[in-house]
Amino acid sequence: MLSIKNLHASIEGNEILRGINLEVKAGEVHAIMGPNGSGKSTLASVLAGREEYEVTEGEVIFQGKDLLELAPEDRAREGVFLAFQYPVEIPGVSSTNFLRTALNQVREYRGLEPLDAVKFLSLMKEKMALVEIDQKLLSRSLNEGFSGGEKKRNEIFQMAMLEPTLSILDETDSGLDIDALRIVSNGVNKLKSDKTATIVVTHYQRLLDYIVPDYVHVLYKGRIVKSGTKELALELEEKGYDWIKEEVDSAATV
C-alpha cells in the first residue's frame, strides 16, 4: 500500500529525514518509535504534505500513486489521514460543519454524490457511538476550548468519518490519561480492517499495549535504525533508547 524509498526531507536547510525506507501493506500496523528529535513527527508531516518541509530525495508511492506529487488535500482524498499531535482550533466552525465539508469534498473527488443532511447525521451517529464521543462536543467550535483528551478523541472521530486507507497517528497518546488512551485506542482498533493500514508514531510503548503493532521501527537521526516486532517495543520500554543510540553512533564512527 505504502512504499517509502530513500526519503530525505529538510526544513529551512536542516536535513531531518536522511533516507527512510519503509513498506506498509494492507492490514498492517506499524509503530514508529524513537527518541525526541529523531524525525518521527517530520515523517508524519511529510507524508501528509505539510509545506514547510522540503523533500530533497527519494520517493513515496501510495497505492500506485506518487504521493509527493499530490497536494495535501488530494492525499487526504486518496485516503491518507493524519491524526494531529496538536489539532488546531477553528473558531466559529462546528465540528459537524467542518466534517460535512471535508467528507463531501472527499466524496466528490471519488466521484460520489454528496451526502445529504439526513444521511450525514445518521453516519455521524453511528461513528459517534464507535469512538464514544459526545454530541455536545461536535456542535461546539472545532477544538476550541477542548481538553487535550477531547481533541484527540475528535481526531479519531474524524478518522472514523473519513474512513481512510492509511491512518497516521502522530503522538496520539501524548497528553492522554489512561481512560482517554483506552477509548482512543479502542476507536482505532475498531476502525482497522484488512484493507487499511495504520502507522502509529509514538515515543512511549504504553500506547502499543492497546494498539498492537505488527512491526516496530526505531527512528534515530532521520533513519530507521532498527526494525522488529512488538517485542522490540517492550525492549525499548525496558532499556530506553540509549543502547540503540550507542549502537548507531559507534557504527558511524567505525
Added chain:
Amino acid sequence: MSKDNQILEELTSKEYEHGWSVDYEADEAPAGLNEDIIRWISAKKEEPEWLLDWRLKAFRTWQNMSEPEWANVHYPKVDFQALKYYSAPKQAKKPKNLDEVDPELIAIYERLGISLNEQKRLQGIAVDAVLDSVSVATTFKDTLGKLGIIFCSFSEAVKEHPELVKKYLGSVVPMTDNYYAALNSAVFSDGSFCYIPKGVRCPMELSTYFRINAANTGQFERTLIVADESSYVSYLEGCTAPQRDENQLHAAVVEIYAASHAEVKYSTVQNWFPGDKEGKGGIFNFVTKRGICAGDHSKISWTQVETGSAVTWKYPSCILKGDYSIGEFYSVAVTNNYQQADTGTKMIHIGKNTKSRIVSKGISAGKSQNSYRGQVQVMKRADNARNFSQCDSLLMGDRCGAHTFPYIDINNPTAKVEHEATTSKIGEDQIFYCNQRGIATEDAVALIVNGYAKEVLNQLPMEFAVEAQKLLALTLEGSVG
C-alpha cells in the same frame, strides 16, 4: 513565490461578478453641479416647492463645507463638476405596476439574481429596485398596503405622503450633518420610503436593491424608514455596480426613526464594484446612516456585510434617546487588493437605561487597509447606560493593514462600557489542518472566515446570510500568506 502567494494571486484576481453594464436609453442631467441642476432634478421629479427649497438650502451649506479628511482612507479628490447627478432609464410612462415596467429593466435585476416577479418569489420579500437615479419597481405594494404599511420609492412618497416625508426627512440626519449628507440632501434622486403604522409587525422582509449602471454618474439615494409605536420591520439593502475604470461616487443617506416599543432591523450586503486588482476604478462609498430610538423601549439594529467599494466611509449609528432603548451594530468588513474601508458606528446614549452592543469583524487581505472607527458616547442624564464593544481583526498575508479607532466619551458615572479587541491571522496550521481532511485551500479559507464572522452573519435574515457567506468566500478565497 511561495505556493500560498500563488494561490493568493490567482484567486484574488477573480473577476467581479456583477461588472457588466447594459445600454439603455437614459434620461440624464448634464454634467456639473449648480443650483440650476438642482432645480432641474427637482422639476424632473415634479417636486413641491418646499422640497426644492430644502435642497437648495442644503446645497448652499454644502458649498461652504469641506471634504472630511480625518478618515484613514486616501483617494483622488472627486471632481463634483464632472459628475452627472441624474440618470434614469427612459420609460414611456410611469409604470403603475410590475406588468408595465420595461422588461429590459426587469431583466437587469433578473441577471443579478433578483426576481421582481411577485409570483416567482417563494418567500415574501418586497423589493424596491433602484437603478441609477430612480426606482424602477416596488413589489408587493398591495399586500403591504392592506396592513397600512407604506413601502414605495422616495419620489412617490413625496407625492403621495408629503406630510410624512416633510415630518421625518432630515430629522435624523440633518441636511448639514456632514459633507456627503449635505451633498445628498441637495441632489438625491430616489430611494425607498417605508412607514410601518402603530402596532403592525411587517409580515415580510422589505428590501431595496441599488444598482448603478450609467457611467460618470453619482448615485445619491435616500432611504427613510419610520416605525411607529410598537411596530416591527426588517429591512434589507443590496447593491452592485458595473466594472468601470473610473471611480464612481455613491453618497447615500439612510434615516431610521423608531417610536416607542418599535423595532427596526436594517441589514446591508454591500457589493459595489471594488476596483480591479491594481486598484483602478471602483465605487467611492460615502454613506451616512443613522437611526434614532426616539421612543422608550425602542430598538434599532444595524447589520452590515461590506465586501465591495474601492473606498468605504460609513458609520451606521444609533441615537438612543428613549429610555430603555437599544442600539446594535453588527459588521463584517472585508477588504482585498487595494480596497480601503473606514467603517464603524456611533452609539449615543441619551436616555436612561439604554443599551448598545457593537460587534465588528474586519478582514483584510491583499494590500488593503481596513479601519474600525467607533464612538460610544454616554450623555449626562443617561443613567445606567451599558455598552459592549467587540472589535476583531483578521489579517491575511503581510501586505494589508487593520486599524482600530475606538472613541469613548462618558459623562455619567453609572455607565458601564466594555471594549474588547483582538487581532489574528489566518494560520497556515488551520489551512493545513483543513487540507489534511480533504478540504481545498480556498474552501478552507471560506470556512475559517465564515466561522470568524459567524456572530454577525447569524444576525442576517436567512437568505441574505447565504448570499453574504458566498460573497465573503468570493472576495477572499485563498487569500493566505
